[in-house]
Amino acid sequence: GDDGSAAGQTIQAPFEVWMDIVTGKDHPKSIKIHGIDLCNPDEDYSVSQWYSATTQIICQTKALPIVVGGTGMYVKSLLYPPDTLHIPINYPLRKRLATLSVNDLKxxxxxLSPLRLQNMNxxxxxxxxxxxxxxxxAQHLSSHKTKTTSQSKLALKALIIGINxxxxxxxxxxxxxxxxxxxxxxxxxxxxxxxIxxxxxxQKAFSALGYPLLIRYLTKKINKDELIEAWTQEELRYAKSQLLFFRTIPNITWFTHGEPMxxxxxxxxxxxxxxxDN
Incomplete structure (x- = not known):
């Protein structure tokens, strides 16, 4: 509670305003959760912005912060913030690159940076x-002639728990x-x-899991059974990729859902x- 006891306050990876049910914001109303409704669906939101908002919440709260979720990249940026975190958005560049195919982007x-591409999953x-x-x-680093490193030590005192x-x-x-x-x-x-x-x-927000399929359902391109099965398969694939990503984060204590006690x-x-620690 607010006395600093282990009953903490929860911080979630970011969600857009108005995007509630599909993105899984239907959490118990008795639990106060920070890090949701941080932007509108038509607004850009970056890991850097979430990092700044989250670290501010952590510094201000007297309760134990409990970070849950979600997108592994956001969690890892909080625990092991890379130097690239504060490289600003280049909107003209993004607008130009948005017209290119995946192969052209690769x-x-x-x-620009063969090693950066090689290190991407x-x-x-x-x-x-x-x-x-x-x-x-890569373009920013090239023009500013600076090098980056990834931190190998935790930026915060944290206990990291993973549930298989x-x-x-x-x-x-x-x-x-x-x-x-x-x-x-x-x-x-x-x-x-x-x-819609x-x-x-x-808008980028509509690329979030579920929305493309729901839009296909609303435009009568698939029926409800097809929607449910396709959405389930997308969630399974995403869960697998996130689990693989979390494996790259060191110092996680792993448990398995359903194990005794x-x-x-x-x-x-x-x-x-x-x-x-207290």
Whole structure:
């Protein structure tokens, strides 16, 4: 609570205003969560902006900050902030690069920084936004003649806990599928229909998981069963890629969903860590 006890306040990887059900903001109302509703769907939002907002929250709160989620890159930037974090956005460059194909973007990055391209995982190498940011960073470093390094030491005192998915693949599939169905039942279709009346579907925010498929459903290109299955498969692929990314973050204590006494084990390790540092 506010007395600084281990009952902390939660910080989530960023979500846009109005994008609630599809992005999974349907959390218990009794839990105060920071880091949501940070921008509108038509606004750019970067890791650097989230890092600045989050570190400010951490410095201001008296409770124990608990960072949850979400996108591994955001979590890693908080724990091990790279020097590139504060390289500014180059809007004219982004506008020009936005017209290029993935292969053209790869070619440009290869010319600027072969090592940067080589160090990107397969998913990022096929993600236009990641490639554009990599080109932006490489071009900035080239013009400013500076070198960057990734921190190998934690920037914050932190206990990092990871939860592996259930070992039973069918249970894993069913849990994700039920989550998708729950979002649809809670109004994901109506939410998306309302959003596309206010904003262009070409906004970057509509590339978030679920929205492209919901838009296809609303334009009668797929039926509801196809929507559910395709959305479930997308979530499974994303979960796999995020799990792989989290494996690159050192010092994570891993548990497995469904293992005996899971909650007790997590509580014990948290209490031991908290008592030691406080």
């Amino acid at each position: 070619f440009q990055l290869q010319q 397969s998913s990022d190498q096929n993600n236009p936004r990641r490639l554009i940011r990599a080109i932006e960073v 998915p259930p070992l039973d693949r069918y249970i894993y599939y069913q849990k994700i599928k039920q989550r998708v169905i729950s979002r649809i039942e809670n109004g994901a279709i109506a939410e998306t229909a309302s959003l 009346k206010k904003y262009s579907v070409n 899971l909650l007790s084990k997590v509580e014990k390790i948290v209490k031991t860590w908290y008592d030691k």
